[in-house]
Amino acid sequence: DADVTQTPRNRITKTGKRIMLECSQTKGHDRMYWYRQDPGLGLRLIYYSFDVKDINKGEISDGYSVSRQAQAKFSLSLESAIPNQTALYFCATSESWGQGRIETQYFGPGTRLLVL
């Protein structure tokens, strides 16, 4: 079984709809992240969470919200989807190392979202 899973894998929705993307991990990591990837723009950080009580905005948080329901679960919501939120969304996890060093991030398989 995959260590980081995302649901749904693909989603088509309409402008103005609320949508939630879910991420679960079995790696036991404290840190979780949501990114979006657009052609020609690379990966951009939306939100990140270093533990259940810690939520932080990333580079492009406008239009998004998150919830860290448990150590293993981190969901991303689009309250009112718009077409320019069409993208590939990745969840990732990492283990917190001593002295604040972060090593490998492990990514989920991605969710392809199309907003019409």
Add this chain to the structure above:
Amino acid sequence: RKEVEQDPGPFNVPEGATVAFNCTYSNSASQSFFWYRQDCRKEPKLLMSVYSSGNEDGRFTAQLNRASQYISLLIRDSKLSDSATYLCVVMLQLGGSQGNLIFGKGTKLSVKP
């Protein structure tokens, strides 16, 4: 200046060739450096970390030049399976103990028979 810059490519090389990618970063406070590999329509996966002394993993060699703020990845004896996009990744140290990864846009490699 973008935080992490890479030549997008594509680099089209024959099997067996040696190919090198460079990446520059703008923030001198960057602490850690990585190369990730991303196959088409798949998630990124760590290829290797990059250390100041340089490091090698089989056919892959990574180098870091802090003075010039650039990172390189050398692939020797290219295989068809090396075809992918290679992401240069830099970690900034924010505050006392928290850091985030900054991803380059990636360099696309296509290895041909």
